Amino acid sequence: MKPRKTLILCIHIKFERKIADLLKIQGPEKKIDK
16 A cells, blocks of 8 residues: 555545535525524
């Protein structure tokens, strides 16, 4: 295993989580239950 490959994978997972969080923030605008 190359350390660089694991580092890229870790960054990629963090980036996907950031996108998921942004979608979660934008999502409630369509679904407002109050």
